[in-house]
Amino acid sequence: MFRIGVDIGGTNIAAGIVDESYRIVEKKSIKTKDAKTPSEMIGAIAELVKDLMGTAQVKPEMVTAIGVGVPGTLDPESGKVLYANNLGFEDVPFLSELKKALGDILADKIYFDNDANAAAIGEYITGDYHAKNFVMMTIGTGIGGGVIINGRVLRGCNYAAAEFGHMTINFDGVDCNCGRKGCFEDYASAEGLMNLAWEAISSPEGKKSMLSSRVSSREELDGEIFFEAVRSGDKVAAQVLEQYLFYLSEGIINIINIFQPDVLTLSGGITKAADLYLDRLKELVAKGIYSRNSSKNTEIMLSKGISDSGDIGIIGAALIYKM
Amino acid sequence: MFRIGVDIGGTNIAAGIVDESYRIVEKKSIKTKDAKTPSEMIGAIAELVKDLMGTAQVKPEMVTAIGVGVPGTLDPESGKVLYANNLGFEDVPFLSELKKALGDILADKIYFDNDANAAAIGEYITGDYHAKNFVMMTIGTGIGGGVIINGRVLRGCNYAAAEFGHMTINFDGVDCNCGRKGCFEDYASAEGLMNLAWEAISSPEGKKSMLSSRVSSREELDGEIFFEAVRSGDKVAAQVLEQYLFYLSEGIINIINIFQPDVLTLSGGITKAADLYLDRLKELVAKGIYSRNSSKNTEIMLSKGISDSGDIGIIGAALIYKM
Numbered sequence: 001m002f003r004i005g006v007d008i009g010g011t012n013i014a015a016g017i018v019d020e021s022y023r024i025v026e027k028k029s030i031k032t033k034d035a036k037t038p039s040e041m042i043g044a045i046a047e048l049v050k051d052l053m054g055t056a057q058v059k060p061e062m063v064t065a066i067g068v069g070v071p072g073t074l075d076p077e078s079g080k081v082l083y084a085n086n087l088g089f090e091d092v093p094f095l096s097e098l099k100k101a102l103g104d105i106l107a108d109k110i111y112f113d114n115d116a117n118a119a120a121i122g123e124y125i126t127g128d129y130h131a132k133n134f135v136m137m138t139i140g141t142g143i144g145g146g147v148i149i150n151g152r153v154l155r156g157c158n159y160a161a162a163e164f165g166h167m168t169i170n171f172d173g174v175d176c177n178c179g180r181k182g183c184f185e186d187y188a189s190a191e192g193l194m195n196l197a198w199e200a201i202s203s204p205e206g207k208k209s210m211l212s213s214r215v216s217s218r219e220e221l222d223g224e225i226f227f228e229a230v231r232s233g234d235k236v237a238a239q240v241l242e243q244y245l246f247y248l249s250e251g252i253i254n255i256i257n258i259f260q261p262d263v264l265t266l267s268g269g270i271t272k273a274a275d276l277y278l279d280r281l282k283e284l285v286a287k288g289i290y291s292r293n294s295s296k297n298t299e300i301m302l303s304k305g306i307s308d309s310g311d312i313g314i315i316g317a318a319l320i321y322k323m
Numbered sequence: 324m325f326r327i328g329v330d331i332g333g334t335n336i337a338a339g340i341v342d343e344s345y346r347i348v349e350k351k352s353i354k355t356k357d358a359k360t361p362s363e364m365i366g367a368i369a370e371l372v373k374d375l376m377g378t379a380q381v382k383p384e385m386v387t388a389i390g391v392g393v394p395g396t397l398d399p400e401s402g403k404v405l406y407a408n409n410l411g412f413e414d415v416p417f418l419s420e421l422k423k424a425l426g427d428i429l430a431d432k433i434y435f436d437n438d439a440n441a442a443a444i445g446e447y448i449t450g451d452y453h454a455k456n457f458v459m460m461t462i463g464t465g466i467g468g469g470v471i472i473n474g475r476v477l478r479g480c481n482y483a484a485a486e487f488g489h490m491t492i493n494f495d496g497v498d499c500n501c502g503r504k505g506c507f508e509d510y511a512s513a514e515g516l517m518n519l520a521w522e523a524i525s526s527p528e529g530k531k532s533m534l535s536s537r538v539s540s541r542e543e544l545d546g547e548i549f550f551e552a553v554r555s556g557d558k559v560a561a562q563v564l565e566q567y568l569f570y571l572s573e574g575i576i577n578i579i580n581i582f583q584p585d586v587l588t589l590s591g592g593i594t595k596a597a598d599l600y601l602d603r604l605k606e607l608v609a610k611g612i613y614s615r616n617s618s619k620n621t622e623i624m625l626s627k628g629i630s631d632s633g634d635i636g637i638i639g640a641a642l643i644y645k646m
Contacts, residue, residue: 075618075619149475150472150473152472156584157455157456158617160613161456163613163614167577167580168573171493171569178613179610180576180611247494250494254491258490259477259479259484260478260484287502288503290489290501293405293408293413295414298480
């Protein structure tokens with residue numbers, strides 16, 4: 001038997017057929033922007049799924065479930081996408097339209113979830129964590145999250161739970177695009193780190209740094225250049241990293257004080273350089289958590305890798321029906 | 324059948340026999356400080372339970388469960404209290420000693436949980452909320468919490484989850500007793516409100532306020548006097564309340580962005596004056612939550628009242644076995 005996962009991203013809609021060993025046996029994608037309306041997009045997703053099934057010669061009766069990861073808030077009862085900013089969706093009867101487009105034989109096998117939840121499901125199942133309480137934190141342009149408790153994903157009343165990025169850690173801090181101030185992701189996302197680094201190398205002292213000599217504009221600065229500077233012993237870069245780790249630890253400590261998960265995994269591009277900072281991060285977290293006198297505490301680790309390939313979104317979507 | 328609940332507080336250890344309708348049919352308490360060691364306290368709890376059963380003529384076979392709410396971090400597997408600051412407990416084999424002290428007939432019916440979790444269980448069951456995701460926030464000297472998801476209490480790996488009070492909302496804010504800075508409870512607890520009010524009436528402008536004329540020291544200031552001043556139209560008090568509601572809303576918004584619960588209840592002494600501020604608080608929260616464009620959002624309400632009597636701790640402890 002097979003499951004089909006569809007991951008709706010800002011750039012691509014990727015879909016894959018996933019086997020019993022959680023491997024993708026066939027994968028295809030289309031451009032998100034080719035669809036002008038929600039209905040067009042739903043139609044295109046149905047075509048993509050049928051196309052995949054045709055190529056892989058998977059018949060409807062060989063499909064256990066079809067799952068779609070949507071970047072938005074959903075209503076499980078009505079099957080509507082209530083709001084998806086990046087897709088321009090508002091109050092779209094997503095599930096009913098997709099069921100219609102895929103036809104009666106597949107209609108009963110269709111599931112959806114928030115994309116971050118789907119990724120967490122994929123990581124949890126394929127990573128074989130055996131944790132009763134599991135938190136995944138994804139650090140990219142923003143900070144997203146997924147939580148699994150007692151084997152079930154935490155969806156909340158609108159499938160929008162685990163928005164860790166929009167937890168304020170500094171209520172009179174920088175303006176956040178969510179309308180509040182000082183949100184966790186403003187400081188601790190990859191973007192936050194780059195902002196911090198740019199600020200540092202724009203100072204008189206920073207201008208003398210190796211990092212500064214490598215870049216001439218904010219746009220040129222990226223994680224690779226930054227971590228290379230840290231690796232080469234650049235002091236300004238090291239100071240920036242230490243400040244960044246303080247911010248990152250503040251958010252992680254909050255999340256641990258709230259969930260006390262068995263495991264908290266970190267994923268996202270920034271974790272590629274984790275050898276430079278994971279121990280220090282763990283030290284900062286251990287010092288700050290409220291349960292620091294407890295003999296049992298959250299294990300912080302890197303997610304087990306397939307996250308970075310983007311496939312975890314497809315695999316997770318294919319496994320939504322399980323959780 | 325009956326359940327017995329024991330609520331260990333800083334001042335009293337209160338125990339009660341709870342019937343099938345969640346009513347306390349018999350209640351007794353002892354002073355927490357009368358016990359000099361953990362073993363003495365466990366012995367005293369066993370005596371208290373036996374004493375209650377004797378008075379109420381409840382025989383061991385009429386008892387479904389005995390539950391104890393402990394203010395500390397626990398280890399469910401070993402049955403140990405890992406750490407309880409207020410009790411001076413560290414690594415105490417609580418469950419095994421209590422089982423020994425209560426004897427074989429009752430030993431298999433003994434449960435424990437963190438006291439805030441127990442209170443949330445009591446509120447959830449007796450309040451009949453029918454919410455899949457339920458958060459209780461208790462605003463007292465500090466801020467505590469309890470979370471129930473899919474009918475089970477969120478305990479975390481050490482029964483110390485839902486420490487909402489120790490979520491920083493201002494990482495360079497005031498020093499917190501937990502060692503970090505700017506924790507939610509430093510701003511939004513009853514204590515935080517009184518500090519804010521005292522600061523305001525200590526200013527030149529504040530000295531002219533009605534509130535200032537009522538108190539001559541920080542110790543004299545309490546919630547009753549403060550809310551009376553608000554009710555009488557005192558401008559300084561009203562400004563303090565507005566500032567306080569901003570702080571309170573910041574923490575509540577964080578918790579909603581994380582859990583997206585169906586229901587979030589507020590309890591604690593401060594909610595007695597909620598008629599003065601609940602609508603404004605809801606307004607601030609609605610404006611700030613990340614899911615504000617969603618058609619479905621968290622319902623904020625006051626806990627259903629028995630919380631204030633202190634009995635919810637006993638009733639909740641008696642019901643630990645259920646969740």
